[in-house]
Amino acid sequence: MTDTVLEVRNLKVAFPSAGGVIRAVEGIDLVTEKGECVALVGESGCGKSVTALSVMKLLRTPPAVSRIDTHRLDGRDLTRLTDREMERIRGKDMAIIFQDAMTALNPVMTVGKQIDEVYRRHLRLTKKEARKRTVSALKLVGVPEARSRANSYPHELSGGMRQRVLIALAFACMPKLIIADEPTTSLDVTIQAQVLDVLKSMQREHDVSALLITHDLSVVANMANTVYVMYSGKIVERAALKELFAEPLHPYTQGLLASVPRLSDRKQAFVQIPDTVPHPLHKPSGCYFHPRCFRAGDPCRQRMPRLNGLEDGRQVRCFDPLRQERETPS
Amino acid sequence: MRINRSPSDPLLELDRVSVHFPVKRTTPFSKRRFIQAVTDVGLRIAEGETFGIVGESGCGKSTLANAMIGMVRPTAGSVRFQGDDLYALKRSAFKAARRNMQMIFQDPFSSLNPRFSVYDIIREPLYIRGGVSDAAMRSKVLELLKLVGLDEEDLNRYPSDFSGGQRQRIGIARAIILNPTFLVCDEPVSGLDVSVHAQILNLLMDIQKSRNLTYVFISHNLAVVKNVCQSLLVMYLGKVMEAGQSDAVFAAPLHPYTKALLSAILDIDVHGTRDRIILKGDIPSPIDPPAGCRFWQRCPFAMRGCETIPADLVDVEEGHRVACHLVSGFSSEQIAAGMDQPVSPQPVR
Numbered sequence: 001m002t003d004t005v006l007e008v009r010n011l012k013v014a015f016p017s018a019g020g021v022i023r024a025v026e027g028i029d030l031v032t033e034k035g036e037c038v039a040l041v042g043e044s045g046c047g048k049s050v051t052a053l054s055v056m057k058l059l060r061t062p063p064a065v066s067r068i069d070t071h072r073l074d075g076r077d078l079t080r081l082t083d084r085e086m087e088r089i090r091g092k093d094m095a096i097i098f099q100d101a102m103t104a105l106n107p108v109m110t111v112g113k114q115i116d117e118v119y120r121r122h123l124r125l126t127k128k129e130a131r132k133r134t135v136s137a138l139k140l141v142g143v144p145e146a147r148s149r150a151n152s153y154p155h156e157l158s159g160g161m162r163q164r165v166l167i168a169l170a171f172a173c174m175p176k177l178i179i180a181d182e183p184t185t186s187l188d189v190t191i192q193a194q195v196l197d198v199l200k201s202m203q204r205e206h207d208v209s210a211l212l213i214t215h216d217l218s219v220v221a222n223m224a225n226t227v228y229v230m231y232s233g234k235i236v237e238r239a240a241l242k243e244l245f246a247e248p249l250h251p252y253t254q255g256l257l258a259s260v261p262r263l264s265d266r267k268q269a270f271v272q273i274p275d276t277v278p279h280p281l282h283k284p285s286g287c288y289f290h291p292r293c294f295r296a297g298d299p300c301r302q303r304m305p306r307l308n309g310l311e312d313g314r315q316v317r318c319f320d321p322l323r324q325e326r327e328t329p330s
Numbered sequence: 331m332r333i334n335r336s337p338s339d340p341l342l343e344l345d346r347v348s349v350h351f352p353v354k355r356t357t358p359f360s361k362r363r364f365i366q367a368v369t370d371v372g373l374r375i376a377e378g379e380t381f382g383i384v385g386e387s388g389c390g391k392s393t394l395a396n397a398m399i400g401m402v403r404p405t406a407g408s409v410r411f412q413g414d415d416l417y418a419l420k421r422s423a424f425k426a427a428r429r430n431m432q433m434i435f436q437d438p439f440s441s442l443n444p445r446f447s448v449y450d451i452i453r454e455p456l457y458i459r460g461g462v463s464d465a466a467m468r469s470k471v472l473e474l475l476k477l478v479g480l481d482e483e484d485l486n487r488y489p490s491d492f493s494g495g496q497r498q499r500i501g502i503a504r505a506i507i508l509n510p511t512f513l514v515c516d517e518p519v520s521g522l523d524v525s526v527h528a529q530i531l532n533l534l535m536d537i538q539k540s541r542n543l544t545y546v547f548i549s550h551n552l553a554v555v556k557n558v559c560q561s562l563l564v565m566y567l568g569k570v571m572e573a574g575q576s577d578a579v580f581a582a583p584l585h586p587y588t589k590a591l592l593s594a595i596l597d598i599d600v601h602g603t604r605d606r607i608i609l610k611g612d613i614p615s616p617i618d619p620p621a622g623c624r625f626w627q628r629c630p631f632a633m634r635g636c637e638t639i640p641a642d643l644v645d646v647e648e649g650h651r652v653a654c655h656l657v658s659g660f661s662s663e664q665i666a667a668g669m670d671q672p673v674s675p676q677p678v679r
Contacts, residue, residue, distance in 0.1 A: 042496070043523045142612075157611045189550050190609045193594040197608055215523045218595070257530040259528040261553040263580075263595060270528035272558065276493050 005176050005209040006032040006055065008092075009070035013050050015063060022280045024050045025231040029059045030211070032177065036328075037203060037210040039224035041217060041240075041256070045277050047233045050183050055211065056096050057086050074176050078164035092122040095170035097199075099182035101162035105154040111165045112138075112150025118172040137168040141198050165196060171202050178203065181213045196222060217260050221245065229253050232278055232288040235307060238315040249314065249321040251293045287319070295320050339413060340374035341512060341544050342398060343647035349372045349393050353617055358369065363667065365616050367393040368404070369568045375561075377511075380538065380545040382559030382576065383430065384552060384591065388613050390568040391548050395514045398546065399431040400424065411512070432505040434534075436517035438497035442489040447477070449485045452503045474503040478533060495526035506537060513538075514546045519554070531558060555593050556580050561649075564588050567616055567624040570643060574650035586626050594616050623655065627664045635669030 011026040023272065025047040032038045034326055053059040057078065071078045073093060078086070098104040105113055112134050116202045119130035119247040131150070136148035141164040154162055170178050181200060184192040200223055203210045212223055220227055220241070227244050229237040231251065237250040258271035275292050278284055285304055290296040299305075301320050307317040348371075350364040368390040375381045383391045396402040397409060400416050409416040411427055419427060432455075435441035440449055456462055478499040484522045489497055498518060505513060515534065519527040532618060535558065538545055548556050555562055555576070562579060564572040564587065572585040573667070583589050590607045609628045620626060626636035633655060641653040652658075660669045 043525050099390055160612055177415060188388060188613075189594040190590060191608065191612065193608050194610075215525070217524065259525050261527065261551070261557055263553045263592065269512055270531050272528035273525055274529075276495060276526070 004031060004032040005034050005036075005074055006211065007070055008055060008068065009151050010111055011051065011054055011066070011068045011071075013047070013054055013059065013064055014068040015164050016065065017194070017281070018223070018236065020281050023233055024064075024280065025054070028230075028235055029235075030228065031133070032209045032211060034176075034209055035204075035207040036226060037212055037224045039165055039212040039214065039227045040230055041214060041221040041227060042230035043215055045232075045280065046230045048215075048230050049181055051230075051277055052179050052211065052213050054094065055179060056090060056094065057081075058090075058096075077317050086236070088122070091118050091175070092173045093175050094148070094177040094179065094300040095173075095175045096179040096181060097163075097166050097170045097183050099185050099303050101159065101186075102154060104166055110153055111157070111162075112152075115150070115165070115172055118169060122173050134168075137172055138165070140171070141165075141168045141202065142194075143168070158191075159187055162197045163187060163191075167195070167199055167202060171208070174206055175208065177209045177211065179211045179213065180217070183212075185214070185216070186220060188266065200231070227255070232280070232283060233245050234288065234304075234317065235315070236289065236317045238307075240313075243312075243314060247323065249310075249316040250289075251295055251322065252289050252320050253290075254322060255285055289319075341412060342373075342375040342379045343410040344371055344373045344394075344398065345408045345410070347394070347397055347404045347409060349390070349397055349402055350405045357425055358593045360609065363617055366568050366619055367616060368397065370405075370407075371563075371568075371570055372564075372575065373453050373563055373570075375544060375546065377544055378542055379560045380547050380558050382555040382562035383546060383565060384550060384562055385565035386550055386613055389565045389615060390616070391565055392516055393568075394565070395433070395516055395548055399433060399512075399514055400607055429508050430510050431512040431514070432510040433514045433516060434498070434501050434505050434518050437521050438494050438501055439489075439521075441501055442497055444489050447486050447488055448480070448500055450501055452507060455504060455508050468520055470507065471503075474507055474619060477537070478503045493526075494522045495529060498522065498530050498666075502530075502533065504536070506541065506543075509541070510543070512544045512546075514548070516548045517550070518547075520549065525657060527554070534558075550591075551595065552591055564591065567614065567639070569624050570653060571625065571653075572650075572652045572654075573643070578647060578650040582650075584631050584646060584650075584653045584657050585625075586631050586656070590630075623653070631656055632673050633660075634671045634673050638674070639664070639669065641643070 008028065008030040011025055011028045015022040015024060028051060029041060040048045040051060059066060068079060105111065112131065114136040115137060116130040119125045119133050121319050134150055135146045138150060143149050143161060143164050180199065184195050187195060196219065214220060224241050227239060227241055229250065231252050237253050244253065245257065248257055255273035259273060273292055280286060284291050285301060285303055287300045290300040297320065305317050305319045307315050309315050347368060349368040350366050353363040353365060355362065367414055371394060383394060385391045393402060397404050403417055408506065414427065416427060449471055452474060453467050456470065457468055474487065480496065518534065519530050522530065537543065547559055559576045562576045563570055564585065566587050572579060572588045583592060590609050593606045605631060610630050614627060622638045623636045623641045627634045629636065636655055641655050641658065643651045643653045644658045645651050647655060
């Protein structure tokens with residue numbers, strides 16, 4: 001028995017549309033070890049949310065067309081499971097935290113009742129027992145006066161509290177995998193710090209694996225162990241957090257890192273990556289990043305580079321990764 | 331307007347501005363209550379500078395910006411733009427002044443009419459002002475479109491064809507078409523991806539330089555504010571907590587709230603572990619805010635006096651003001667009454 005919790009191999013998702021087929025995800029591998037937090041980073045439209053939904057098998061097919069070679073959760077093959085069987089897994093073995101807590105929660109049901117439901121359904125608890133567990137789950141994520149707050153409706157809570165409720169909901173059955181899709185993006189800075197802290201301590205203390213999906217590298221820096229950088233439906237770089245931040249190999253990763261405004265330096269111009277993400281219907285030839293890349297050469301315009309594994313376990317999809325310069329002299 | 335204005339006069343000056351909105355009474359006999367969105371804010375914005383307003387949602391920063399450009403009449407205090415009291419101007423003079431002040435909004439999705447083409451959106455201010463031929467209008471729109479980095483062929487497309495960053499560029503073009511002198515940027519990048527932030531910020535800086543604009547820059551991200559602003563104002567629940575030259579404030583932030591905001595910025599430095607202040611609780615409601623220091627319920631250093639005695643803004647050095655009892659201290663009678671004893675932060679209801 002390995003310690004791999006989530007294993008996804010060669011995930012492809014496409015959406016047929018009037019203008020052509022939109023290839024949202026083009027063959028992605030994702031591996032999450034036990035207790036590890038893996039981050040999937042990319043700009044909007046790169047396919048990261050579609051990946052999250054596919055991992056949960058929440059993507060409606062049709063309209064989406066998806067293919068996956070391997071999809072295992074804790075060694076169990078999910079590819080052939082029926083919707084019924086998936087319902088038993090979702091919420092119990094894996095759970096998702098959405099970005100917008102207001103739309104993720106049912107507005108006409110108290111938050112306590114929504115968490116009770118998880119316990120009653122998956123653990124077959126009685127109403128009373130479920131409520132007891134709900135209150136302690138709310139306490140765990142730092143909701144003050146949890147007993148009375150459980151009787152509140154979502155609109156009566158602040159944004160930070162709602163996000164905590166979502167975290168409590170996701171962690172209710174202590175699943176093996178938590179997927180957090182932009183968990184703090186819509187929150188204020190001080191609240192974001194609080195919520196991230198809760199999420200991190202819940203994940204660490206209960207040894208739950210997490211798949212964190214975000215466009216914000218500063219969130220990644222505070223949570224993740226391993227980082228996958230995604231661009232236009234493909235993984236362009238994979239590395240351990242510290243290595244990635246210390247030495248990005250893909251020009252896109254370097255650009256992303258440089259564009260984060262920092263307190264430590266004062267400069268008038270911000271570092272920017274030129275242009276925007278290619279339209280999913282009109283992806284460029286060769287490497288998808290080459291029109292925005294300052295190092296692009298002839299091969300980049302013609303062929304898509306492979307995701308090459310390096311000797312230290314890192315992976316990068318680039319003909320001319322940034323590290324080469326240093327190693328060529330030897 | 332004013333011929334006898336000296337260049338050292340501020341472009342915009344706010345004196346003890348308060349904006350309170352009445353809350354609808356639930357019963358005819360209940361007490362009238364007010365949302366104290368902005369209370370007693372004073373500031374001076376010099377010509378050509380970028381002035382930052384920092385705070386979390388609900389702190390009144392957008393209301394303050396609206397009061398600056400004549401969109402919300404303050405319940406107390408005065409707003410002077412180019413030396414004139416904005417809210418005492420006659421209708422025609424007010425309209426002329428308003429032309430000089432424009433705004434860039436946070437959400438590039440809801441601030442553009444989805445049924446207008448890019449051309450219609452950008453030209454609208456000019457069209458409303460009138461007095462320009464169609465040909466002149468078109469060439470002006472084209473010029474601005476190029477300036478903000480869009481193509482001529484985008485002219486007849488609709489907002490839904492564009493990404494968030496591109497929409498924000500359209501919003502910027504619309505804001506500068508009347509050649510304003512004063513531009514309020516209300517969280518111009520917070521709805522965008524981090525990678526696009528830099529593009530939009532650089533564009534705004536370039537435009538400021540080439541057209542000599544004065545900016546008010548509203549944000550909750552101090553890292554961005556530090557890089558673009560010369561002066562700044564930190565607000566909490568409608569009141570100024572700390573203000574001054576941004577160099578001075580960032581060199582030595584004094585208010586606990588400023589410190590908390592600074593430490594809440596997630597750095598991408600993965601090696602250094604900083605001592606982070608994580609504030610407890612949420613922002614209280616601006617209806618009936620705390621009587622003393624508005625921040626005391628969440629302040630990790632709150633003292634007994636903070637609950638009841640308001641903290642006044644005091645000068646700590648040239649161009650740096652702070653409203654905090656930790657800095658200004660209590661009088662000897664207050665200390666004798668035990669006002670400087672620490673209290674544990676109260677849970678915010």
